[in-house]
Amino acid sequence: MxxxxxxxxxxxxxxxxxxxxxxxxxxxxxxxxxxxxxxxxxxxxxxxxxxxxxxxxxxxxxxxxxxxxxxxxxxxxxxxxxxxxxxxxxxxxxxxxxxxxxxxxxxxxxxxxxxxxxxxxxxxxSTAPKSDEEIEIGGLIINTATHQVKVDEREIKLTPTEFSILEFLARNRGRVLSTETIYERVWNEPAYESENTVAVHIRNIREKVEINPKEPRYIKVVWGVGYKVE
Structure with a gap:
């Protein structure tokens, strides 16, 4: 290589x-x-x-x-x-x-x-195990092998960081994840003044994935705590 x-x-x-x-x-x-x-x-x-x-x-x-x-x-x-x-x-x-x-x-x-x-x-x-290649939540499909994201059959283009955040949230479906937890998992470094960075990326993802970001179907904000995918 x-x-x-x-x-x-x-x-x-x-x-x-x-x-x-x-x-x-x-x-x-x-x-x-x-x-x-x-x-x-x-x-x-x-x-x-x-x-x-x-x-x-x-x-x-x-x-x-x-x-x-x-x-x-x-x-x-x-x-x-x-x-x-x-x-x-x-x-x-x-x-x-x-x-x-x-x-x-x-x-x-x-x-x-x-x-x-x-x-x-x-x-x-890296290729994920076959059973983990696709994450499906309602009309949201995340393919971790091809790095494709689709919402209601419409393909969504995400940056590498956006994909990592969405995959992490989706794999922890139903759990509320703090901005610090998301930052440390995605950036692989300690979270320091990371709230704005994570919030901007989350907003960008919601604008791409949600039909109406003000009434999100997938990525929910739990005020004062963090974010979760439902």
Whole structure:
């Protein structure tokens, strides 16, 4: 099996070079792009396993690039931004990013998040036992082998993180799961100020899965406690 390939997209050369060094030290193959347009061009000709994507860039910023990528691809995306306000984090997650790191960052933290996202994707790709391949709840069908989700025969496109959250909730049908439990299970790291991150992803899932997100059939909020699938 070849090295997993990480695409680093940032208009700051120092950051591209720094992340490249740390990723290569951990056994990854690193490719670099200076903006969203170059990243899209590289995705057309290179096999990429994960993207580290800066938000503020010339020509095409990270938000626009993420939206374009999500129309066609389902690989993990980690956003980088110098802004730490919740609204910026939510904006990044709403466009389909799986995780978010604020500048200035510790490169070891970025590498840890890369490993976490790839580990989760590898778990999703591994073939589940036959009896566990399909989870059916009313008109909701989750196929863990093909990673397809259907609602009333209509196929739904979810990001890797959204799929992991929905599968976890569905496998624990009827149980109320706290945001901390969901975060620790899906992100594979301790939950710290994770409530907004989980809430944004849950909202995105409900908008895709529920016919009327205000009156959900599947994903219910238990106020002050967490979420459950019924």
């Amino acid at each position: 070849g090295k997993q390939r990480i695409l680093i997209v940032d208009d700051e050369e120092d950051i591209r070079d720094l992340l490249e060094i740390y990723l290569k030290n951990e056994g990854f193959d690193a490719l670099k792009a200076v903006d969203g347009l170059e990243a899209l061009e590289m995705l057309e000709r290179e096999d990429i396993d994960l993207i580290i994507l800066d938000i503020m860039m010339p020509k095409m910023d990270g938000i626009q690039a993420c939206m374009r990528i999500r129309k066609e691809r389902n690989l993990p995306i980690i956003m980088l931004s110098a802004k730490s306000e919740d609204i910026d984090k939510i904006l990044g997650l709403n466009t389909g990013a799986d995780d978010y790191v604020t500048k200035p960052f510790n490169p070891l933290e970025v590498v840890a998040r890369v490993k976490s996202q790839l580990r989760r994707c590898n778990m999703l790709r």
